[in-house]
Amino acid sequence: LKEPVVLPAKAPQLLINGASGIAVGMATSIPPHNLSEVCDALCYMIDRWEERDEVTVENLMGFIPGPDFPTGGLILGQEGIRTAYATGHGRLVVRAVTRIEEMKGGRWRIVVTELPYLVNKAALIERIAELVREGRIDDIADLRDESDRHGLSIVIELKRGARPQTVLNQLLKFTPLQTTFGVQMLALVDGQPRVLSLKRILQLFIEHRIQVVTRRTRYDxxxxxxxxxxxxxxxxxxxxxxxxxxxxxxxxxxxxxxxxxxxxxxxxxxxxxxxxxxxxxxxxxxxxxxxxxxxxxxxxxxxxxxxxxxxPHKILRVIREELQHLKEKYGDPRRTRILPEVTAEFTVEDLIPDEPVLVLLSQRGYIKRVPVSAYRPQGRGGRGVTGMATDEDDAVASVFACRTLDYLFFFTDQGRAYRIRAYEVPDADRAARGIPIVNLINLAEGERITAAVAVSPAWMERTEADGGDRYLVMATCLGKVKRVPLNEFLTTRSTGLMAIQLEEGDVLQDVCLSDGAGDLLLVTARGQALRFEEAEVRPMGRAAAGVRGIRLEEGDMVIALDRVDPEGELLVVTTGGFGKRTPISQYPRKGRATGGVRTIADRLEEIGEIAAARVVQPGDDIVLLTANGMAIRIPVTEIPQAGRATRGSRLIALTEADRIASMARIRALKETD
Missing domain, CATH: 1.10.268.10 (Topoisomerase, domain 3)
Incomplete structure (x- = not known):
């Protein structure tokens, strides 16, 4: 007929085992904790019992850094833990423990070894399978449970070419591999429900132990x-x-x-x-x-x-000794790791595969993004495949290679610069036309894109962190060059930023990235090439007009600008589909504002003027795009090496009305990193 009101436990089971439940109008959700850490925190408070009001949450978190779930897992960040311990309620983000393993044939697999607290394994596997069936995650090839008496093991095999970190981010976003644990430390104190901080729970437990030990001592x-x-x-x-x-x-x-x-x-x-x-x-x-x-x-x-x-001090000493005995007998290492610097939120970038792509732009402003893999390498001289749909009123203007997470800077005929991310350009079929670029950037009436450059996130982050010696180098059709620090473009506006002051009749033709050292190379339509030191072009502000880069003959204009790689080769392609590669060593360094040297034979009426030029390496590929939308991908090694004054070899078979519009360099490293 008697019911025990208080059980004389030697450790705070409410914290160690945790508790969850729902009553009328209230609920409790206390996460489990590590016995050894709780005992250490209690001993710390006992040692400072007379000054217990001065003990802070930070002091206690030195002993109890956070909950310790029996299933292990990872707790992301400390702010949620600190809030929960200080106020009694908070929010913890718990993530599964995974590892990425390489398989035979260049494939990858994700192995899950620990799950968040209270996550059901069977339900998790079913959720992953459901996402695959719905097509929301399409890079998973196989899913199986290999758990045994040695521990949990859920194996997720990926398809060839899949990026494991991106797939893992998608799984964390859309499945219980990452969950939120809501902390509500509500307990009965003298028969009344109270939301308690960590310090208050420990203090009440010590007071309870003082009462228990005192009554036990009287009884004994x-x-x-x-x-x-x-x-x-x-x-x-x-x-x-x-x-x-x-x-x-x-x-x-x-x-x-x-x-x-x-x-x-x-x-x-x-x-x-x-x-x-x-x-x-x-x-x-x-x-x-x-x-x-x-x-x-x-x-x-x-x-x-x-x-x-x-x-009373002797009673506290007894309580402390009993806690130490409990720790020595039953204590075990922490299972749940806390990652204080890891954010729990996923950005768009975390869920997008970082892969090489081509961005194509037409003269009327249609734009699209196509995976590089959509174009198979071919031998030179072929007809190519459809690269972009065009009509009588439109023609392909340019193509350039980048990665989906790169920043794209677009420059217009009005000297303004706009910035978007490459993944914001819609992915389209190889033969599709794309969408008008005005859907992505706020171009003024009649304003058109004349140049573009891709900047990697690493360059942007380093520039934002320390400023650094990183520049955008610009070249206009009339031979002006300009070097602007990249940090001038860190801020963006919907109406764009002024990038260069253009003279009447001049157009910004090409832009490249630079670290401020080395040489620059300008190539003109009539076949002149000038190599000069970048240091001859001092850094300028965004509103400057630039300085003379190359002395042009009448009727000539700048076609391309690139940084010099001393070990590379200059690849030039004419509008008639002829091309060649020439070692950079054959281009002597000259002074800025000079005429340069010849880079192609004078027979321009046969092969056409130069349409594009890039400094390349033997392991690279190039993609040529014609005005009528035909595209061909050619390994650089397929293009014959020739001297400066030669005309080169035919790279693509063009129809009579077609011409080369643009060329993109696909770096070997970018496809394999």
């Missing part, structure tokens, strides 16, 4: 005194053994014997009854010695218990 003291009282009577009986035996033998019954013992030796009723109940074996010498030792031990124990009740 009463028991010890009662036993000592009996032993005192037995000692008297053993001291007058013969007389006691004679008295009992002569008594007519037990009650009379008890009364006579009480009267003769001044015993209490309890002591007299104990003497009567004493077995004969107690009369042996060894038993008499044991009885004496028990009595002396009880006397010492009583003194110890009385001293304990008189000194």
């Amino acid at each position: 003291l009463e028991k010890a005194k009662a036993r000592a009282h009996i032993l005192e009577g037995l000692r008297i009986a053993l001291q007058f053994l013969d007389e006691v035996i004679a008295l009992i033998r002569q008594a007519p019954d037990a009650e009379t014997a008890k009364a006579q013992l009480m009267e003769r030796f001044g015993l209490t009723e309890v002591q007299a009854q104990a003497i009567l109940d004493m077995p004969l074996r107690r009369l042996a010498a060894l038993e008499r010695q044991r009885l004496e030792e028990e009595y002396q031990g009880l006397v010492a124990r009583i003194a110890e218990l009385e001293a304990l009740l008189l000194d």
